[in-house]
Amino acid sequence: MKEKLSELKETVARLLKDRTVDFFIAYQAGHSQVEPIPFFLTTAEHVENLFLNNFCAHNLSKYLLDYLAGDEVVGVLAKGCDLRALKRLLTDHRVERGRVFVVGLPCIGIYDRKKVQEVYPAGLVEVVEEGEEVILRGETGDKRVPRKEYLLPRCLTCPDHNPEFYDLLLGEKVANGPLAEEDYSDVRALEEWAPGERRRYWTRQFERCLRCYACRNVCPACNCRVCCFDVAEPRWLGKGTSLDEQEMFHFTRAMHVAGRCTGCGECERVCPVNIPLMKLNKKLAKDIGALFHVPQAEIPTEVEPLGQFRLGDPDEFN
Amino acid sequence: MSVERAGTGVSTAGWEPKIIGFCCNWCSYAGADLAGTSRIPYPCNIRIIRVPCSGRVNPQFVLRAFQRGADGVLVAGCHPGDCHYSTGNYFTRRRFLLVKRLLEYLGIEPRRFQVRWISGSEGQKFADVVAEITEQVKALGPAKMDKMRDVM
Numbered sequence A: 001m002k003e004k005l006s007e008l009k010e011t012v013a014r015l016l017k018d019r020t021v022d023f024f025i026a027y028q029a030g031h032s033q034v035e036p037i038p039f040f041l042t043t044a045e046h047v048e049n050l051f052l053n054n055f056c057a058h059n060l061s062k063y064l065l066d067y068l069a070g071d072e073v074v075g076v077l078a079k080g081c082d083l084r085a086l087k088r089l090l091t092d093h094r095v096e097r098g099r100v101f102v103v104g105l106p107c108i109g110i111y112d113r114k115k116v117q118e119v120y121p122a123g124l125v126e127v128v129e130e131g132e133e134v135i136l137r138g139e140t141g142d143k144r145v146p147r148k149e150y151l152l153p154r155c156l157t158c159p160d161h162n163p164e165f166y167d168l169l170l171g172e173k174v175a176n177g178p179l180a181e182e183d184y185s186d187v188r189a190l191e192e193w194a195p196g197e198r199r200r201y202w203t204r205q206f207e208r209c210l211r212c213y214a215c216r217n218v219c220p221a222c223n224c225r226v227c228c229f230d231v232a233e234p235r236w237l238g239k240g241t242s243l244d245e246q247e248m249f250h251f252t253r254a255m256h257v258a259g260r261c262t263g264c265g266e267c268e269r270v271c272p273v274n275i276p277l278m279k280l281n282k283k284l285a286k287d288i289g290a291l292f293h294v295p296q297a298e299i300p301t302e303v304e305p306l307g308q309f310r311l312g313d314p315d316e317f318n
Numbered sequence B: 001m002s003v004e005r006a007g008t009g010v011s012t013a014g015w016e017p018k019i020i021g022f023c024c025n026w027c028s029y030a031g032a033d034l035a036g037t038s039r040i041p042y043p044c045n046i047r048i049i050r051v052p053c054s055g056r057v058n059p060q061f062v063l064r065a066f067q068r069g070a071d072g073v074l075v076a077g078c079h080p081g082d083c084h085y086s087t088g089n090y091f092t093r094r095r096f097l098l099v100k101r102l103l104e105y106l107g108i109e110p111r112r113f114q115v116r117w118i119s120g121s122e123g124q125k126f127a128d129v130v131a132e133i134t135e136q137v138k139a140l141g142p143a144k145m146d147k148m149r150d151v152m
Ligand code: SF4
Pocket: A208, A209, A210, A211, A212, A213, A214, A215, A216, A267, A270, A271, A272, A273, A274, A275, A277
């Protein structure tokens, strides 16, 4: 991915110079190699500070919601998963296609910062891919690890290594197809437990929640103009952090993205206290697939699964 | 007589389950009415909340009911095809197929939350469903989810 940096610089500089876009959202260097941060470029001079590597996980298209007013054309760098998130925003009629200029970025996988930091806590200089393995090259020497084990979970089952659509593609397309099938094994394992054990498990997870709402803020499916968690009236959720409010928050968040979640896993990635949010999202995705025959890979759908019905839907309520 | 649930050490002497029943105005509430006017007895454990349509029942209502002391929750609506608003209960069906599974996944025992189709002419069915769910929830014991409020 790093090798595409010079092409990215040229491209963004050109787009800004010829006013194809009014500004551009990409990445800049963060505290270290593994922590790139979003970058909002307004002039071509900024391109010197652009940054790109296999830790650029953030879905930048969510920031488009900050520019709904006005008529600027916003350029955005999008991997396959980010494009799916953009598709979510377009499908929900939150963002106008004409006001977004998509620079597509083919991607073979983003590494999980937390996992890499376990083997390389500091001083990582770069990662070099070598087939099934990846070399973590740093100040204290090289470490060779199996690639699959260090990727973000979403990258293993990613169905679109190349963005589905774009206005311009950076570099060549890469070989497509998921590295592993989604078998929902973590959800199935939990389903096997006794209800009391599951109750204790989720209580232990929810009581850690800080209610920082990072999971909601990063989520492309959480794109309502006014969020039910923010309104004072009606008070859908108390401001306190007692366990009942925590559980209500998680139950509501999961239901509100049911059938709309793109499976990007950003919510779980950004959670500062490692709450396994994907175990909730995946449970719903798995049931939606089984009950209504809408597989995760088809989401976003034009009409969401819970916004429609079939006369022949399963019925167990007689 | 003191009744102790096996293995829990929780005394349930004198305890009666509290069951919240969300009933749609046009069918299930009329069904409950018919049970009453026909003098069909059913357990008084159910507290009925009338809603315009089973589609009005937000999943949050169900969880909140548990968190505020309910031991069981029933959502009742018109049979598919009979909805006063034509299609409301078809959306209910999709939604609650998921909610039911999600609540179970969160560790709430399956029998505590039930959805049933009860028409305005099914007074007997209404009484039977209430008796059945009361019996099942009694066997499970108190849900005790109201205690969550005290846990910070
Ligand atoms: S990101 Fe984590 S801690 Fe923050 S609100 Fe979401 S689940 Fe809670």
